[in-house]
Amino acid sequence: MNIGQAASASGVSAKMIRYYEQVGLIASPSRTEAGYRDYSSDEVHMLRFIRRARDLGFSVEQMTSLLALWSDRSRASSDVKRFAMTHVAELERKMRALRAMAETLRHLAKTCHGDERPNCPIIEELSSGHEAAAPKPRRAASRRYGAH
Amino acid sequence: MNIGQAASASGVSAKMIRYYEQVGLIASPSRTEAGYRDYSSDEVHMLRFIRRARDLGFSVEQMTSLLALWSDRSRASSDVKRFAMTHVAELERKMRALRAMAETLRHLAKTCHGDERPNCPIIEELSSGHEAAAPKPRRAASRRYGAH
DNA sequence: ATAGAGCTTCCAGTGACTGGAAGGTCAAGC
DNA sequence: GCTTGACCTTCCAGTCACTGGAAGCTCTAT
CATH class of the missing domain: 1.10.1660.10 (Multidrug-efflux Transporter Regulator; Chain: A; Domain 2)
Structure with missing residues (x-):
């Protein structure tokens, strides 16, 4: 092949x-x-x-x-399970971070009239708002969501 | 400064x-x-x-x-809102993809005894299982979750 | 005067790919 | 037997958002 x-x-x-x-x-x-x-x-x-x-x-x-x-035919299934669950935890951490971002932005967008006027709470929040949205994820591949 | x-x-x-x-x-x-x-x-x-x-x-x-x-003081708030909501959609898409992965793996891990024996449904699924877990996300920065 | 903290530029590496160039190989149709 | 085009080979460069580090200059405190 x-x-x-x-x-x-x-x-x-x-x-x-x-x-x-x-x-x-x-x-x-x-x-x-x-x-x-x-x-x-x-x-x-x-x-x-x-x-x-x-x-x-x-x-x-x-x-x-x-x-x-x-x-490795002699490894214990607990080895595999532990490995998998560590990964699950990581996936869920990233998932929560994304969800927090999405929710923050969605709430902000809800308060925005979305009409022809310039006044916009989304931009105002970015400009002078509170602190971040999320517990951040960490992963080598994506420094953006990286670091401890 | x-x-x-x-x-x-x-x-x-x-x-x-x-x-x-x-x-x-x-x-x-x-x-x-x-x-x-x-x-x-x-x-x-x-x-x-x-x-x-x-x-x-x-x-x-x-x-x-x-x-x-x-x-741009003259742009409409709707321009900002549209921009934000597009991003929200993208965040939610990635979030769902991660959640699908986590859930698949969690279910699989649940059926694994996690004891000292080698028999393991997680590895078996990877070895000969069904198809993927998720609608995949897309983002330039992370090809891994990239492509259409 | 000197130490060391902080500034400067520049280069290289990260992860998981993708795209493309330049050139060799194979199968089918004429 | 020849041509065409699909497929294979290697190699290099680019993506994104950083981070680390080297070499060298500047500032501040003692």
Whole structure:
């Protein structure tokens, strides 16, 4: 199976597959004589695993750990559960931060007439308002919501 | 006021102030003879505006628009409101995506015994499970939750 | 006079990609 | 057998919003 076929079979784009190989998430597959990557069904299976993990918001680093947990037949299910719940906590923290922002802005917008006049409580709040909306999230990938 | 004082007065770090200047969000302030940046109280006011906007999750590009709306005394409040509500929709979309991920993972974790045995429904789901958890969010800054 | 805090510029790295250039390979149709 | 075009290869650059750090200059206090 070449990379294009592996991509459509797994739902991970060819570009991303190469990227995951480059950063060491997956091993280099064997090559055809022409130098094309050649994927086994096990490798495609792993790519599908990766796509599902990614869809649940796991980072590449976390996926490395997940793959290790997957292949370690002797690890306890509590190891996996702990790992998952740590991630859930992080997701929920970010979620709450986004919700707080949305709510603050929504409340502000509700008090704005939204007509042709310039007077606007949203701008006024930004200009001289109270302090922030949210407990902020933290994540390496997004410094914006980063730091402790 | 030098950059350190402007930073503590506004809550935007000196590093970020320089960055915002570099990317054109704010104008270059005047300089002292020694070459130090010198901020007026209007400029510090603008930095506070920026910090509040950032705390509501606006991107640098969006903040450029917000600053324009702020300084345009003739724009209608409906312009601001529309801008804000578009952002609210985006925040809520991302929020729902995170919530869907968290819920999926939480449910999965609930069915996991979390004991010393290796059998684990979380890993099994990733390995051969159903499709994704979420309507995905989109944002330039975070390709991970990006694309249409 | 000197120490050290704070300022300056500039460069590099972060995470998870995406886009594109330049060039090699493969399968199908003529 | 040749051409076409879809697909593969590598490599480099850009995205976003920062952060860290080096090298060197300035200011303030002792």
